[in-house]
Amino acid sequence: GQQVMQIPQYQHVQEGEDFTTYCNSSTTLSNIQWYKQRPGGHPVFLIQLVKSGEVKKQKRLTFQFGEAKKNSSLHITATQTTDVGTYFCAGPRNFNKFYFGSGTKLNVKP
Amino acid sequence: SAVISQKPSRDICQRGTSLTIQCQVDSQVTMMFWYRQQPGQSLTLIATANQGSEATYESGFVIDKFPISRPNLTFSTLTVSNMSPEDSSIYLCSVGTAQETQYFGPGTRLLVL
Numbered sequence: 001g002q003q004v005m006q007i008p009q010y011q012h013v014q015e016g017e018d019f020t021t022y023c024n025s026s027t028t029l030s031n032i033q034w035y036k037q038r039p040g041g042h043p044v045f046l047i048q049l050v051k052s053g054e055v056k057k058q059k060r061l062t063f064q065f066g067e068a069k070k071n072s073s074l075h076i077t078a079t080q081t082t083d084v085g086t087y088f089c090a091g092p093r094n095f096n097k098f099y100f101g102s103g104t105k106l107n108v109k110p
Numbered sequence: 111s112a113v114i115s116q117k118p119s120r121d122i123c124q125r126g127t128s129l130t131i132q133c134q135v136d137s138q139v140t141m142m143f144w145y146r147q148q149p150g151q152s153l154t155l156i157a158t159a160n161q162g163s164e165a166t167y168e169s170g171f172v173i174d175k176f177p178i179s180r181p182n183l184t185f186s187t188l189t190v191s192n193m194s195p196e197d198s199s200i201y202l203c204s205v206g207t208a209q210e211t212q213y214f215g216p217g218t219r220l221l222v223l
Contacts, residue, residue, distance in 0.1 A: 031209065042202055042214040043153065088152060096141055096207045100153040 004091045006101030014109050019076040021104035023089035030092055032065055032072045037103075038085040046074075046087075079108045112137055112205050114215035122221045123193055130189045131218045133203035138183035141207055144176070147200040147217070159186040159203075193222045 005024045013019050023032065031050045035043040047056055049065035049072060056063045062075045076083055089101040113136040123129050133142065142159040157165040157178055165178035180186045190197050198221050206212040 033212070035212075042217045043212075045211045045213070048211065090212070092209070096158065097143070097155060098212065102152045 004089060004099045004101045006089055006104055008104055009102065010105045010107070012107045012109065013079050015081060016078050019079050019083070019106055021074050021087050021089075021106075023072045023074075023091075023101050025070045025091050025099075028069045030069075032069075033090045033098070034063060034072075034074055035088045035090060035100075036085050037088065041085075043088060076106075079106070081108050081110050084108050111211075112139065112213040114203060114205065114213055116201075116203060116215040116218050118218060119216060120219040120221075122223060125194050125222055127193055128189055128191045129193065129220060130187050131201050131203075133186045133188070133215055135184045135205055139205040140183070141205060142180060142186045143204045143212075144178065144186070144188045145202045145204060145214075147202060149199070153202065156188070156201075159188075190220065193220075195222045198222045 003026050007022050011019055031048055033048045034046040036046055037043045047063050049063055052069050053067045054065040060077045064073045072089055074087055084106060086103045086105045088103045090098040093099050115134045117132045121129055144156040145153045146156055147153050155168050156171045156176055157167040159165050159178050159180040161180045161183055175191050177189045200217045200219050202214050202217045204212050204214045
């Protein structure tokens, strides 16, 4: 069945360093979504990518959707302590349901 | 956007007992989902709560263990029955479809002793 794999599992960075997490699907996705979960919190929607090769930016965050629509990445430039949390990608399983990636836990040392 | 509340926010329960978790949405929604997030893990879909019909369960989850109610378009409950320590998790309800933003409730943190 369809799976969404995410790497790395953990990332520890010094504040100011960059961070990237990667998401790969075994099948073509109609769209991909990214969520952030702060420690002790719940997942919060960040962005949705729909088009092949799409790139979207939110301040220091850059999201990419691969040309084949099977992979995606989230890149954070110059991390801050407020970026701490777990980042999940999610791909549709059918019209109504998602597969969530395994998540990348980001820790930022001040 | 949708605002979702869950009750209780956390609980500590004894094994063998049951806990019912409530999920309230501030607007009418067609699709409501229940997820489980075990410590340090990703989100696993338990079931889709359907209004007016039985919930649709994912592989590995059964109605006897996780009965779900959906009496109207703004409310749903999930019961964790005959609990064991392996049921210790965060339980989250969400609304939305795979083509839209998913909104999650704050979660219910369950510890089973």
